[in-house]
Amino acid sequence: MTPRGATTAAGAVLVVLGALAGCSPSSPAARTALAVAAAASLRPAVAALTEAYEAEHDVTLTVSADSSAALRTQVEEGARFDVFLAADTRNPQALADAGLADEPVRFAANAVALVVPAANPGLIRDPADLARPGLRLIAAGEEVPITRYADEVLRNLAATQPDPAGFEAAVRANIASREENVAAVVARIALGEGDAAFVYATDAQATEDLSVIAISDEMNVRAVYAGVVPRAATQPAEGGAFLAWVAGAEGRAVLAPFGFMAP
Secondary structure (H helix, E strand, O other): OOOHHHHHHHHHHHHHHHHHHHOOOOOHHHOEEEEEEEEHHHHHHHHHHHHHHHHHOOEEEEEEEEOHHHHHHHHHOOOOOOEEEEOOOHHHHHHHHOOOEOOOEEEEEEEEEEEEEOOOOOOOOOHHHHHOOOOOEEEEOOOOHHHHHHHHHHHHHHOOOOOHHHHHHHHHHOEEEEEOOHHHHHHHHHOOOOOEEEEEHHHHHHOOOEEEEOOOOOOOOEEEEEEEOEOOOOOHHHHHHHHHHHHOHHHHHHHHHHOOEOO
16 A cells, blocks of 8 residues: 555645646647738748747747838837847848847848749839830838839949930839838739839749749849847847847748848
8 A cells, every 4th residue: 555645745746847847838828929020022031930940949920021121110109029130231230220129140142033924014124124015013101121122233234225315214114013021022923913023133033923024143132131130128138049040050040941041
């Protein structure tokens, strides 16, 4: 017969083990919820980042994707994101300068791509064709980072033409619509609702319904991505840890297959 004291001790051990099991790091209740704001061009890659990070940490990531400009505005208006991953350095730096976020951390780089629908209905063979009257160019809003990068590429291309100002004006006259973010631009071109657009090289790589018109390295620009931890973050320490991971070797290894380069 088991002594009474031993039974009591065994029961206590079972109670303690049960309590520990309820607080196990693998328990959903014990996982920290982290709110991530990510640029639209990061959408496919950030899904892979989320899967890899959650597999190694007791964190559940919830991602909101939009243009970097729109997400910056949300932070300025009080949205409680724990991390903001932008497609540029300007938007996160503006938050830091306003005292709304820590200093930006650069974590990736991208390039600009000129894309057309797979069937290429506009018969575009060269970037110089963008000035041809009647083309329908799809662009993003003025404050969206891809627009600034595209404007820089356009100026570079114009400088190679006999009439730079005339070329640039002709291309701009062909802009048929402006979308909220680069993902919307990609979608419209993939559906054949426009003849061409400037997007990110990673967007072109990820979408089979697009064809790429080559832009020489001399004409292209480097888009640098940076992230910040907003001061209003609910989980600033975890947000900082995630941002450091994204910017480190493990995060870059996840980003590389999507076409992102080191910053």
